[in-house]
Amino acid sequence: MGRCGHRVGRAARQRRRKRESTIGSVSLGQQPQYVRLMQFLHQRGFTSTLLQPALFTDTGRGLQTLQNIKPGEIIVSLPESCLLTTTTVLNSYLGPFIKSWKRRLSPLLVLCVFLVCERHRGEASDWFPYISVLPNTYTCPAYFSDGVVDILPAAVRRRAVEQREAVCDMHSSNQDFFRSLQLVLSHPVEDVLTYEALRWAWCSVNTRSVFMSRPSNDVLLGQDNYALAPFLDLLNHQPDVQVKASFNPQTRCYEIRSVSGTRRYRQAFINYGCHDNQRLLLEYGFVATNNPHSVVYVEPDLLHDVLRGDKSLDQKIKFLKENNFLHNLTVSREGPSWRLMAALRVLSLPQTQFHLWKAALLGQAVSENTEERSIHTAKTVCQRLLHDTQTALQKISRLLQQCEQPIREQLDVASLLRQEESSILQSCLETLEDLMLEL
Numbered sequence: 001m002g003r004c005g006h007r008v009g010r011a012a013r014q015r016r017r018k019r020e021s022t023i024g025s026v027s028l029g030q031q032p033q034y035v036r037l038m039q040f041l042h043q044r045g046f047t048s049t050l051l052q053p054a055l056f057t058d059t060g061r062g063l064q065t066l067q068n069i070k071p072g073e074i075i076v077s078l079p080e081s082c083l084l085t086t087t088t089v090l091n092s093y094l095g096p097f098i099k100s101w102k103r104r105l106s107p108l109l110v111l112c113v114f115l116v117c118e119r120h121r122g123e124a125s126d127w128f129p130y131i132s133v134l135p136n137t138y139t140c141p142a143y144f145s146d147g148v149v150d151i152l153p154a155a156v157r158r159r160a161v162e163q164r165e166a167v168c169d170m171h172s173s174n175q176d177f178f179r180s181l182q183l184v185l186s187h188p189v190e191d192v193l194t195y196e197a198l199r200w201a202w203c204s205v206n207t208r209s210v211f212m213s214r215p216s217n218d219v220l221l222g223q224d225n226y227a228l229a230p231f232l233d234l235l236n237h238q239p240d241v242q243v244k245a246s247f248n249p250q251t252r253c254y255e256i257r258s259v260s261g262t263r264r265y266r267q268a269f270i271n272y273g274c275h276d277n278q279r280l281l282l283e284y285g286f287v288a289t290n291n292p293h294s295v296v297y298v299e300p301d302l303l304h305d306v307l308r309g310d311k312s313l314d315q316k317i318k319f320l321k322e323n324n325f326l327h328n329l330t331v332s333r334e335g336p337s338w339r340l341m342a343a344l345r346v347l348s349l350p351q352t353q354f355h356l357w358k359a360a361l362l363g364q365a366v367s368e369n370t371e372e373r374s375i376h377t378a379k380t381v382c383q384r385l386l387h388d389t390q391t392a393l394q395k396i397s398r399l400l401q402q403c404e405q406p407i408r409e410q411l412d413v414a415s416l417l418r419q420e421e422s423s424i425l426q427s428c429l430e431t432l433e434d435l436m437l438e439l
Helices: 010-021 032-043 086-090 095-100 107-124 146-150 154-172 175-180 195-208 277-284 300-306 313-322 338-348 351-361 368-400 405-438
Strands: 025-027 051-056 060-065 074-079 209-214 224-228 243-248 253-258 267-270 330-332
Touching: 051 267, 060 267, 086 095, 086 107, 107 154, 107 195, 107 224, 146 154, 146 405, 154 195, 154 277, 195 209, 195 224, 195 277, 243 267, 277 405, 300 313, 300 368, 313 338, 313 351, 330 338, 330 368, 330 405, 338 351, 338 368, 368 405
Parallel strands: none
Antiparallel strands: 025 051, 051 060, 074 253, 209 224, 243 253
């Protein structure tokens, strides 16, 4: 979570007011699992009168304000005793196994194993009231079927495969450690610490934990920044909301402070950071509509394909790579990014003008003909991306007619991402048309 550091414009505020006027909600506070959760937290020192769990028509589960929240007011203050961290795990029945293991384990693995074991224990677990309200499944790419992965944009598809491989590697490379835990499990370890169970825990930690820097120790390997925060993790993300979130060492609480305030009976939101929709999908399993930070990424392979007739293309691509200009090339609703246009100017210069390549990367003016070729190439790139996006949306539409619920949820998220990208690309093409007319 974090702040985006920009002020919300009038148009954004008007859109939000219009959206809020049509949103319905139903309180979840009286449902048994949430009653148990609040009792569990109150026993650990948590007191909250500002928020209650609710189901919203636009975002699903979230937290609803019970009174007006003023600018600068703390909306949630969760005591350290309510946080699930590696300290929790090391002080549990798993601690001796982790401390005595032949190699140091990662904080992420330790938290995942604890979640799986506690879920397996059911109501016997101290953490059952929290685990019982965690989602049973996620819409992160680690859960996506091959068919859904195939319709993602190229960059997301590559990261999705890496995500799945990371979970698979965590499961396969720690089998010896898992077997060492058989003494504290009531069922065979291979039936408890399965790939599916570890995937669930991995997504729970990665999508729901807050950042909380912790001192390094001799037991665990790597940075220890994860903290699962019951109740607090019901807060949903909204790109134009500003909050301050951190662990307060004086109060020993993890605190969320509102910057602009929230009206009574509205959904309280936080901000996970200035993330585009691809990152939101990869890290949290959702897409934010009308996300002001969203962009469409341009892959080097696409540039190579669009400009394949240029005999000096390989030399230019090598030059761009050496100057770190082949990544983070994007287009937004306002048009191509500065980095993309700089790269396209280099790609549009003839080989005989090699002495101008560096100048083009530094933003210096090029000839009118070079600028025209750059804009034309940007237009072609956007058209290719838009065609790919529309083809994917057509495939999603067909798949939705014949799939079952888990896949439907994955397709819905993929569809939202593709729809947002289609809108961005259409706006970018309009901008490029205007630029062509100005030349």
